[in-house]
Amino acid sequence: MRRLPAVHALALRLREEGLTTQQIAGQLGIDPVAVDPLLAVAQAKLDAIMDEEARD
Amino acid sequence: MTTPWPLIGRDQELGFIDSELGPPGSGRGVVLAGAAGVGKTRLARESLAAWHRRGAETRWVAATASARELPLGAFVAIAGDLGRAPADLLRQAVDALARAAKDRDGLVIGVDDAHHLDDVSATLLHQLVQRNTAAVILTLRTGQPAPDAVTALWKDGLLRRLELQPLSLDETAELVRLVLGGRLDSMAASRFWVLSGGNPLYLKLLVDGELEAGRLAQIAGVWQWAGRPAVSAGLAELIGQRIGHLSQSQREVLEYLALSEPIGVSLLAGLTDQDAVEQVEARGLVEVYRDGRRLQAKLAHPLYSEVQRSKLGVLRASRLRGRVAEALAATGGRRVGDALHRALLEVESDRIPGPQLLLAGANQAAERLDLGLARRLARAAVDAGGGFASRHTLAMALSFLGRGAESEAEFAVLATMVQSTEELLRILLPRAANLLWALADPDSATRVVDDAAPRVNAPDGQASLDAVRAAIHGGTGRPRLAIAHARSALLHQSLDVVPLMLATMGLVQGLGGLGKTDQIGHAAARCYQMARRSDTRIPVIALSYDHVISLLLAGYIDQAETVAAERLEECAEVVGPERLLAVVEAGCVDLGKGRVRQARDRFIEAHAGLTGMPVPGWIMLCSLGLTKALALLGETGQARQAAAELAAQQNPAFSWREPEMRLARAWVAANEGAVSHSIRLAHQAAEFAAEHELYAQETTALHAAVCFGDRSVASRLAALAARVDGPRAPAAAAHAEALAAEDPTALLAASSRFEQIGDLLSAADAAAHAAAAASQHRSRRQVTAAVIHLERLASACDGVSTPALLAAARPLPLTDREREIVTLAAAGLTNKQIAGRLFVAVRTVEGHLYRAGAKLGISDRRQFGALLRGD
Numbered sequence: 001m002r003r004l005p006a007v008h009a010l011a012l013r014l015r016e017e018g019l020t021t022q023q024i025a026g027q028l029g030i031d032p033v034a035v036d037p038l039l040a041v042a043q044a045k046l047d048a049i050m051d052e053e054a055r056d
Numbered sequence: 057m058t059t060p061w062p063l064i065g066r067d068q069e070l071g072f073i074d075s076e077l078g079p080p081g082s083g084r085g086v087v088l089a090g091a092a093g094v095g096k097t098r099l100a101r102e103s104l105a106a107w108h109r110r111g112a113e114t115r116w117v118a119a120t121a122s123a124r125e126l127p128l129g130a131f132v133a134i135a136g137d138l139g140r141a142p143a144d145l146l147r148q149a150v151d152a153l154a155r156a157a158k159d160r161d162g163l164v165i166g167v168d169d170a171h172h173l174d175d176v177s178a179t180l181l182h183q184l185v186q187r188n189t190a191a192v193i194l195t196l197r198t199g200q201p202a203p204d205a206v207t208a209l210w211k212d213g214l215l216r217r218l219e220l221q222p223l224s225l226d227e228t229a230e231l232v233r234l235v236l237g238g239r240l241d242s243m244a245a246s247r248f249w250v251l252s253g254g255n256p257l258y259l260k261l262l263v264d265g266e267l268e269a270g271r272l273a274q275i276a277g278v279w280q281w282a283g284r285p286a287v288s289a290g291l292a293e294l295i296g297q298r299i300g301h302l303s304q305s306q307r308e309v310l311e312y313l314a315l316s317e318p319i320g321v322s323l324l325a326g327l328t329d330q331d332a333v334e335q336v337e338a339r340g341l342v343e344v345y346r347d348g349r350r351l352q353a354k355l356a357h358p359l360y361s362e363v364q365r366s367k368l369g370v371l372r373a374s375r376l377r378g379r380v381a382e383a384l385a386a387t388g389g390r391r392v393g394d395a396l397h398r399a400l401l402e403v404e405s406d407r408i409p410g411p412q413l414l415l416a417g418a419n420q421a422a423e424r425l426d427l428g429l430a431r432r433l434a435r436a437a438v439d440a441g442g443g444f445a446s447r448h449t450l451a452m453a454l455s456f457l458g459r460g461a462e463s464e465a466e467f468a469v470l471a472t473m474v475q476s477t478e479e480l481l482r483i484l485l486p487r488a489a490n491l492l493w494a495l496a497d498p499d500s501a502t503r504v505v506d507d508a509a510p511r512v513n514a515p516d517g518q519a520s521l522d523a524v525r526a527a528i529h530g531g532t533g534r535p536r537l538a539i540a541h542a543r544s545a546l547l548h549q550s551l552d553v554v555p556l557m558l559a560t561m562g563l564v565q566g567l568g569g570l571g572k573t574d575q576i577g578h579a580a581a582r583c584y585q586m587a588r589r590s591d592t593r594i595p596v597i598a599l600s601y602d603h604v605i606s607l608l609l610a611g612y613i614d615q616a617e618t619v620a621a622e623r624l625e626e627c628a629e630v631v632g633p634e635r636l637l638a639v640v641e642a643g644c645v646d647l648g649k650g651r652v653r654q655a656r657d658r659f660i661e662a663h664a665g666l667t668g669m670p671v672p673g674w675i676m677l678c679s680l681g682l683t684k685a686l687a688l689l690g691e692t693g694q695a696r697q698a699a700a701e702l703a704a705q706q707n708p709a710f711s712w713r714e715p716e717m718r719l720a721r722a723w724v725a726a727n728e729g730a731v732s733h734s735i736r737l738a739h740q741a742a743e744f745a746a747e748h749e750l751y752a753q754e755t756t757a758l759h760a761a762v763c764f765g766d767r768s769v770a771s772r773l774a775a776l777a778a779r780v781d782g783p784r785a786p787a788a789a790a791h792a793e794a795l796a797a798e799d800p801t802a803l804l805a806a807s808s809r810f811e812q813i814g815d816l817l818s819a820a821d822a823a824a825h826a827a828a829a830a831s832q833h834r835s836r837r838q839v840t841a842a843v844i845h846l847e848r849l850a851s852a853c854d855g856v857s858t859p860a861l862l863a864a865a866r867p868l869p870l871t872d873r874e875r876e877i878v879t880l881a882a883a884g885l886t887n888k889q890i891a892g893r894l895f896v897a898v899r900t901v902e903g904h905l906y907r908a909g910a911k912l913g914i915s916d917r918r919q920f921g922a923l924l925r926g927d
Contacts, residue, residue: 003224003225003226004224005065005221005222005223005224005227005254006221006224007219007221008221030198030219031210031217033210033211033213033216033217034089034210034217034218034219036216037072037216037217037218037219038218038219038221040072041068041069041072041218044068044071044072045068048067048068
């Protein structure tokens with residue numbers, strides 16, 4: 001998580017904490033329709049970092 | 057024409073765009089939203105180019121504010137001549153674009169800055185998407201109003217909207233590294249990230265500007281960034297556009313924050329006016345956040361501050377700073393950090409600061425480890441008539457900055473000002489520490505303590521003297537004396553944090569060297585805890601380094617990693633040598649775990665940074681790690697150079713590391729192929745360690761000899777295993793015994809023990825020995841098992857080359873001696889040079905070469921190299 005861009009890390013944490021899409025959008029200051037794409041990219045970045053760390 | 061920067065950190069965004077556009081010809085699309093300069097256009101263009109390569113027809117539309125006045129202004133260029141009938145305009149445009157894609161695999165249109173589209177273009181875009189005529193990739197700036205037909209694309213769910221984010225620290229660092237070509241100092245990377253906010257456009261302008269100004273330069277192979285950035289004209293213009301037009305009072309809000317952020321909102325409103333503060337917040341230029349009970353304001357981007365400052369004249373800046381300082385003083389300045397804030401403002405304002413404020417500011421700067429600032433403010437406090445306390449802070453700051461001679465000069469003045477035992481002790485400890493570490497003069501440090509002893513009667517005072525003596529004995533390799541003095545000092549529960557730190561350092565070095573590492577944890581933890589609570593955190597990094605080395609020597613590698621990671625995090629923002637020693641500490645852990653390339657990179661970074669700093673002992677500690685890492689990686693020339701530098705950095709205050717200094721030279725000799733010489737050096741290291749009762753270091757030295765192939769030290773290592781705490785000594789003893797017995801099963805078991813404790817290098821060497829022993833026993837099954845184990849470990853250690861691994865990689869029917877001489881001959885040494893290196897007669901060398909040649913069927917020494925390399 002530390003290696004992710006700050007907004008991506010925050011979005012994933014908020015989802016982990018069970019916040020709704022509306023609540024996450026409010027916290028991040030973005031349109032609610034933009035929450036899912038942001039989370040999809042954030043998750044893909046986290047997966048890539050974890051894969052890279054597992055290879056190391 | 058400038059070369060475009062590489063695209064970094066956008067793989068997942070490209071993947072997302074691809075998945076939204078679907079298979080070629082399926083229409084659909086995506087909206088890329090984000091701040092100016094975040095890289096929307098670049099990402100859209102890259103994606104479009106990729107679709108073109110896959111066979112799609114692609115078009116690029118750049119919407120601009122000026123083209124907005126014309127119906128279909130943005131699309132005219134790509135839709136062709138549409139005739140003059142406005143009613144039919146849209147249908148004609150759709151048809152024209154559909155025709156363009158006829159012979160290709162679908163049509164993809166990139167629309168840049170879609171918020172600037174005129175209404176007809178926006179409607180056309182909507183229809184293209186709705187009818188699946190083309191796939192579209194739109195970019196638009198977050199927060200800008202867009203035509204309804206564009207907004208409807210994501211509001212109605214036709215396209216998904218991706219908010220593009222700034223780059224992370226890692227991505228920023230990688231981008232700058234790629235552009236500059238070479239290693240980048242991690243502090244510079246961090247500063248680039250903070251200042252640019254991860255915005256690639258700002259980053260590019262910053263890097264270009266700093267390169268041109270010569271502040272970003274390559275020193276000792278590492279790109280370093282010195283000084284404060286100047287805002288280039290291009291960057292100032294860009295930021296100016298982003299900020300937009302400001303009223304007089306709005307500009308003043310930004311100016312105050314640029315000079316002194318953060319500022320409490322009520323204080324800021326008092327200096328300017330409440331409406332203006334609210335307006336700049338609403339425009340996203342200022343961020344307001346809650347800090348405890350106070351609402352604080354700061355500029356929304358670090359570069360806003362740089363740009364505002366660059367526009368301010370000296371007199372105006374000075375007057376504004378004075379006004380903030382005055383307003384802060386009127387509030388009473390109760391918060392931690394207020395004194396520093398005020399002192400900084402007053403020093404650069406039209407006011408004359410008093411010594412008390414400057415001293416308080418200097419002390420707060422020292423607490424934050426900003427030692428350069430602490431020195432500056434303390435010097436100003438002394439000049440303003442600050443007396444003993446101010447000069448004391450100055451001398452301390454100079455010492456911690458490694459400016460030992462200047463610090464000693466201030467301490468000498470202080471010694472003439474002493475009026476009480478308390479004052480004597482206040483200067484005695486840091487003065488002795490300065491003599492010991494900054495000036496590498498343990499004898500003078502001892503003399504200062506001995507001279508003062510008769511004047512110190514109170515038990516606490518004596519405890520402080522014991523603490524200093526513990527540190528001196530610990531560093532100079534006298535563990536029992538260090539432990540005795542440290543224990544005596546630590547009996548006093550009320551010991552102040554500085555003597556506590558010194559005593560603990562002596563204790564850690566003493567116990568760590570003596571092999572009693574299990575007793576260290578409690579004392580170190582007490583000291584870290586005290587330091588966290590106290591305002592004197594500075595020496596923690598030196599203690600932490602000793603702690604980590606002791607843990608590594610004992611084989612508690614994971615614990616060492618935890619301690620080093622904590623320190624690295626704590627020091628990440630610290631300007632000065634402390635952060636670089638934390639980097640060295642982390643490099644030692646990497647080396648201990650077999651992450652040799654990462655270790656080398658850390659040592660190179662720290663070495664480049666420390667080179668310009670007067671901290672001789674710390675540069676030596678860095679060179680020590682660097683020499684071994686380079687030797688292990690087979691970078692012979694550089695390893696030899698690092699070893700020569702290390703030899704020139706001998707430092708009596710760090711004698712407890714002397715065995716490892718000798719071992720580093722042994723690794724260089726091993727890398728050159730002079731294996732018997734490296735064994736001899738390892739024995740010398742072990743002898744030095746044994747003479748000084750540094751049993752943990754003796755263990756490491758003898759185990760290095762085992763790794764080089766020495767079969768003579770099993771009994772001594774077995775004795776040490778009974779004496780030295782931690783898992784390393786018994787594993788080393790098991791390795792030595794198994795090698796002496798040439799027992800492949802026991803060697804593999806030793807390898808597993810090292811792997812369990814995290815020392816993959818030793819594990820790899822033991823596995824290589826197992827493979828060789830199994831080969832001697834002609835056991836194919838055991839050879840296979842050992843080789844599989846070995847290859848996994850060697851690959852985890854970045855493909856290092858140790859004598860054992862090299863021999864396992866190219867098994868030849870040679871004795872160890874023959875292999876050593878063949879290796880040196882293959883490296884181009886003459887028989888006479890080989891004889892000189894190995895302390896044998898030239899005839900002996902000739903004999904070994906003759907026998908090796910006969911066994912290998914080789915008569916020309918040039919062929920030895922090819923055989924060893926496996927050509």
